[in-house]
Amino acid sequence: MLRGKTALITGANGGIGKKIVDLFLKNNANVICLIRKSDKKFNNYIKRLPKKVTIIESDLTDENKLRTNVTKTFSKIKKLDILVNNAGVASGSIIEMTSQKNLKQIFDINFFSQIRLTQLVLKYLKISKKSSIINVGSVTTKIADRGTLAYGCSKVALMHATKIMANEFSNYQIRVNGICPNATNTKMLKKMDPKSKDKLISRSFMKKVCEPIDVANLILYLSSKNSEYINGQVIFMDGGMEC
Numbered sequence: 001m002l003r004g005k006t007a008l009i010t011g012a013n014g015g016i017g018k019k020i021v022d023l024f025l026k027n028n029a030n031v032i033c034l035i036r037k038s039d040k041k042f043n044n045y046i047k048r049l050p051k052k053v054t055i056i057e058s059d060l061t062d063e064n065k066l067r068t069n070v071t072k073t074f075s076k077i078k079k080l081d082i083l084v085n086n087a088g089v090a091s092g093s094i095i096e097m098t099s100q101k102n103l104k105q106i107f108d109i110n111f112f113s114q115i116r117l118t119q120l121v122l123k124y125l126k127i128s129k130k131s132s133i134i135n136v137g138s139v140t141t142k143i144a145d146r147g148t149l150a151y152g153c154s155k156v157a158l159m160h161a162t163k164i165m166a167n168e169f170s171n172y173q174i175r176v177n178g179i180c181p182n183a184t185n186t187k188m189l190k191k192m193d194p195k196s197k198d199k200l201i202s203r204s205f206m207k208k209v210c211e212p213i214d215v216a217n218l219i220l221y222l223s224s225k226n227s228e229y230i231n232g233q234v235i236f237m238d239g240g241m242e243c
Contacts, residue, residue: 001223001225002082002223006080006128007082007084008034009021009032010035010117012033015185015186016086020220023216024220025050027220031053032053032055036058057069061112066117070120079124079127083133084134089109092192094149109154110158125169130175130228131175133169137156137162138152139180145196147193155180159180177230179222182241183209184209184211203242205240205241210237215237
């Protein structure tokens, strides 16, 4: 489905990120993994992959380093067909206990850095015809659970930006869509408060967590020519849920 396409995936060393990498390679894409920091486990994962991938090691919040590393990488690759803004961090605290510092940190990673990276690679996406950007949000964008101020609001901002990007970038034949998974079976889920996790899962009609491969499959579809008329959408992967 992605033969000849080049894809940049952020947060490629996470549970969802690895599934996206695996699926994209299986569908013959050239994959660029953007990670904050490599470690032994990720290096072993890379060695086991069937095809070579390009690694960009950079903190998304370090604007100067990010620009330098992205520019260096694309001086050789020249074009980009798919951008998956998958990186993000979770945070939970009630409003009266949420510091301004924490709020700014979460927004910097989950929103500002996603916009920053998109701006940096936009010229490479313009070179390709019918490019696609997929922004990964969260089901918390449509529910007002206690303790989700920083995380939820940062993802709401990203999903609103998704629609504006879709509008502005349509002139360049770049589609932009967002996806909002329910609680997903990753390490991040294990750090979640058990009561909050159970409550979130119980709201789903299917009464189960989302799996990383489910997210990867939807991202693959939105990256391919099979979804050429889908643009400016925010798709909820919640197993069926009422607010």
